[in-house]
Amino acid sequence: MTIASFTQWICFLALSAAVVVGSLGVVLLPNIVYSAFLLGGVFLSVAGLYLMLNASFVAAAQVLVYVGAVNVLILFAIMLVNKKETLAEIPGLPLRRLLSGGVCAGLFLLLLRVDVTTPWAVPGPSPAGDDATIKIGMHLFSDYLLPFELASVLLLMAMIGAIVLARRDVYTVDVITGENADQALIEKIRTPLLVETAPDRNPALESTR
């Protein structure tokens, strides 16, 4: 065994162990923040596996999209709503855990069987190396154009949905005066907060004096 293949073997073992242990941690750890950080670790290890397959562009894209965007957004969501609250007890939790564990084990056995029975072509096709970037670009703009565009429409829909959800508690009627609210005022006011436009009309300030 040469040094190069030995190194490769060690890297493969370490990355695979990181993926397996990390994903188990993501599912099993009680602290959701740890799960989210471990998920980032799993994504990074998968990127490492891509790198070992000589797919450097896919590896970098994996890091950029999954670690840099998806995982950061998950963390944002967790940290913005991370309230310490005790959840209501779910009835029959042990049975539910048993059932979901059984489904996962069945899926795992199925995949194992697929792995063992499939005649894998060893060694696989030769890696494209640095030409992969050009090839991926060609495919994205020719035979995979429709899925590519559909994915962008999907993302646009998700974005509009997020905006609608985030702004749903906008009042249509002004609570104090009872008049229809000017929708333009929902945008933030441009003047700095400390500049007071009419101090003597502010009832809150009156009462404190």
Next chain:
Amino acid sequence: MMTAPESMTALRAPLAAVSSGLDLQSSFITTLEGYGLTPATAHLLWLPLPMLLVLVAAVVGVLVNVWLERKISAAVQQRIGPEYAGALGVLQPLADGLKLLFKEDIIPARADGLLFTLGPVLVLIPVILSWLVVPFGQHLLISDVGIGVFLWIALSSIQPIGLLMSGYASNNKYSLLGGLRAAAQSISYEIPLALAVLAVVMMSNSLSTIDIVNQQNGAGILSWNIWRQPVGFLIFWICALAECERLPFDLPEAEEELVAGYQTEYAGMKFALFYLGSYINLVLSALLVAVLYLGGWGFPIPVEWLAGAIGQSVDAPLVQVITGSLGIVMTVLKAYLLVFIAILLRWTLPRVRIDQLLDLGWKFLLPIALVNLLVTAGLKLAFPAFFGG
């Protein structure tokens, strides 16, 4: 006396001298094979050398940077600045570093010790890894990976996770909010940054930093990308400042008016890691601006013309040694010119508010970067000779 930038150049010169002219790597491996080692073992022994050299160069770059920051800040404010630690205070950054090294390493009692330690490491490692693709000459980089700048963009997207991690682990509301703000700033400026890089990549037909520099060095200073991508240059520079959390975008830290954001609970060496990370990132960003827009290692007049004028072949060993060293000097010079501008900007511009920051990123820079990309694509089709058909 040897000033700091010169000592940096002296550090890197041995690498230049041999590997541009004589190819240090192969001669090193041949020598070791002469002692009866296998080629694989010799290659393995070679591998850590350039990495160590670049790591040392990065750290020395930070020391120079800190000294420059102190001296230029002092000059802007009509002070003298550090003057007792070494001649002109050149040892001051070293003293700063030693002070931080010997400070007590405090982990707050209710903090999450593991994540608290891991956070600064996650901030620093991607920045150091990004030096992999910074070229100082045709063969003077650790690895000419085909995805070049894309690797840098991907790596720099890991940083927000470290910021969020340290903000969360400190168990302090200011730290958490500071971490969220820093991460929000970092991810919102990454998009216009990537779009500005994409326009350059489109002109070079390659993601590799070597190819990007080579495409700019046909006619010396006239062919640098800054003339073809002035808008892209400005977008990239603004975004790079925001990514490095430099003024006018240093809201996560904002030393005069806020608690120090995600760094609040950090002390000693862990704080020094943030400090080191931000300065390495500044040097790295300046180097990448030099590579992407200012012709990288290229001299304002092409060295081929100069060599031809004095009747020397470019391939002569001595000429190669000289051009290699000149390339390193030029890269470092351009980068430190940009660092100088960044430090001047720090003392001339007021800090923006968080809403102004996000407005600037999403409502101004992003559309401008998209238009820049579109115009570049159009120009490339219309004038393929000038915009890299």
